[in-house]
Amino acid sequence: MLLFNRRFLAVLRKEAIHIRRDPRTMFVSLVFPVIMMILYGYGIRFDVRHLPFMVLDMDRSPFSRHFIQALSSSQHFAYRGSVLSYGQLERALDDGRAKIGLVFPPGAGRRSTPGGAGATVQVIIDGGDANTANIALGYLAAFGHSWAEDENPTAPGQILLDIRPRVWYNPELKSANFVVPGIIAIIMILLGTLLTAFTLVEEKERGTVEMLIVSPVTKLELILGKILPYLAISLLDVVIIVIMGYLLFDVPIKGSLWLLFLACLLYLFTVLGLGILISSLTRKLQDAMFLAFVASLLPGILLSGFVFPLESLPVVIKPLSYLVPTRYFLIIIRGIYLKGVGLEVLWRQMLLLALFGAILVLASALRFRKSLE
């Protein structure tokens, strides 16, 4: 290959020496992903669990006791005691001791028996955290239905449609299965973009960029020589993260491991390419950092479907998500991890990733001027 000449290898060696000579950077690049994995893996949970609730029981019948017991045994909700008045319930929601208040009106138990008029339980929910409230409402509705069916197994003519849900790919609905593959992408962004975003800027801040300019190295050789060492480190990080995902969070890979690494490799080119493009655009580290944040991290986390579903994006922002390479990478990696599908399904996304990578690397080579401004 034309590229693998002496000049390119010299840049490569220089960059490798930089990394080796600065043990802190090496340390950060290897320890960082481990800490991030733990933080993100445990910190990001959609399943609402142990949401505290308090009860105002004006009924005091077996019905209410039974209901509270069933609700608190469901893992999603945790019983935090009873109150005696509405005012106390209000106070508990105000200071956050309870997120949900249940009110059983007098006589609810009598009305809930067959032949009764049907009981109503009032649910007061702290809607502050809208997402949690939404999920909790879903759980509560499901709980109410299954309760009604359990209590009245013979409700003739009432329940004509009986639904049989089956959940594919993630039958226990564990959020770790969804989040952990995504974390690979986020850690790549955090580490890959930041590390490469700094390399050229550092040369500019220290003035060593002039030496690069007067050297016979071409722009593309320079850019690729700066990317490749970080590519190697990042691939090592991928291995660490994948193993941790398996050991700590019990997330298995259903598809092909080789395809996973190929996808990571393609994705890394886009991430590192974006980093180096940012580096060629800025002159101060601080600016590179802010730009990396807006151009890479923010869209990577928020406009990619990492946590928040793309379907719910507002119409104005939705088209932007097609420009975010992480979007395609997440489809690939979740396909491999959860569904076990291969290239026959994912080839389009793979192709797009390769395209993004090539464009970004070329753009930064073009943008980097071998001249002093």
Next chain:
Amino acid sequence: MSLARMRHLVRKEMIQLWRNPLTLRLIIAVPLIQTIVFGYVTTTEVRNLKLLICDQDGSALSRDLAVRLSASRYFRLVGTVQDPREIDGWLDEGRAKVAVLLPRRLSAYLTAGRRASIQIILDGSNSSEATIALAYLQKFFYTQSSRLALSLADRAGMSRPHPQGIGLRSRIWFNPELRSVNYMIPGMMCLILFMVTSLLTALSIVREKETGTMEQLVVTPIKPAELILGKTLPFALVAMIEAVLVLSFGTLWFGVAFKGSWLWLALASALFVIAVLGLGMFVSTLAHTQAQAMLVNQLFMATNMLLSGFMFPISSMPPAIKYFTYLVPLRYFLEIVRSLYLKGTGPECWWPQLAMLAIFGLALFGLSALRFRKRID
């Protein structure tokens, strides 16, 4: 302690900040972009989920059910198939997230008053989405079921069946429309105060070390305490301006109303900023280069962002992590700010958090200042 000497240092920092137009633009623009994106995007509300209907019955009744289901804003009908074996492909390729199978002879069963089963297949990859969709589907078919039962009873001239079991009547407090932006904007303000303050402080100190100008500062007659204050005050000021910017943006653009007292908000913010300035100083004593400072700072930020309840509730975390969250200062600040914002409560509801903030502020700033001072002596 001399105010005059400190003033010069503050002025120098301001000049350094102002001199580079790109830096200035980024410092203002980044938090605003962040606010907009977070404000619009951070909702796990389920909307337009791709729905596939496999209608084996093909009767008027099954078509009616399909139309009613796809009319809901939860779902968007992407296709109708007849062969259930096709469902696999649709879900594998992600063309559909939910498949509803209406079986053969559905209509015949129902008109005869017999129970029929409907199979629902969900792509469970995104567990929260699947949970909400499932709850909605259960409710939907329950309602349809009672509707059909009623019309059946009417047609047969029988008495209507009694309503049975229990009804849950929910009321939502503090944020009745469940707008996630109401929760995000106060959170955003806290996060930006954190981001800007700690990063700018750490960078400005490390930069002096990197360029070797720190020695020059040390040999000037300036006292360590003045140096520390001169290095931190400008960024506290910048951060406060940003916080006000984000809050006004939240009110004017997203219509998020503030219910509490501004005075308490200012006091809590001041305590928090002191804690974060201390953290920034601490980071600067750990790092030799700006790049390292940024990565270390990034680590502290991720810890604070994820373990403070900023996006995901602390109550759902595993117990070991839950204890760890008590060490995260952002946690206390968030609880106060959100309580002020959404509930309009007074200090009787969150004085323990305020006390914790004060302790963190004193401890972090004090210890970091000592460590920093030792370094420059």
